Amino acid sequence: MSEQRGIGSGLNRAVRGFGITLVILGLAAILAPWMSAAAVVVLVGLVLLLGGAVLTLVGLGLRSDGKGNAGLAAGVLTLVCGLVLTFQPSIGLATVRWILVAYLFSTGATEITMARHVDADEGRLPALLSGLWTIALGVVMLIGWPISGARAIGILVGFKLVASGLTLIRLHGKIRSLGEKIASVRERLES
DSSP states (O other), X not given: XXXXXXXXXXXXXXXXXXXXXXXXXXXXXHHGGGSXXXXXXXXXXXXXXXXXXXXXXXXXXXXXXXXXXXXXXHHHHHHHHHHHHHHXXXXXXXXXXXXXXXXXXXXXXXXXXXXXXXXXXXXHHHHHHHHHHHHHHHHHHHHTOXXXXXXXXXXXXXXXXXXXXXXXXXXXXXXHHHHHHHHHHHHHHHO
């Protein structure tokens, strides 16, 4: 039984750590607009690569728990967007803007789809709100108001990553309470 508690505790710490990492990466992206346009594109690309790696790992965990492939799809989309921005920073801000609009709309839709597969106790509302927030950020990026250009890239992607990180931190609390319930039931059954 202590082995099962250790696994649950390890998963719990990993999800919380991933959430905190995404929030920190998001804050770093929000601070990026004070750099040159090319540096913003590369920095946001690197942030998306790291965030995509985190989201892919979480998506793999959700997939193995039978929660569908939406989380994995969001992670892979984030990784692809990060790769393009990191290794092709010279494609221009207009192209980057369109890539990010597509990324924000697709990951927002993916998060909303994923929220449908998550129980209310597991954090359906935060996942749904994160998806809606992501789509709203895509609309802001698309219309270019109230911000545009290099500033918009860092700020909007940063807010997106912060929202995803906060959703994972919320999920962390649910995993902890679920682990405690499972351990309590197992202790009663073994007694």
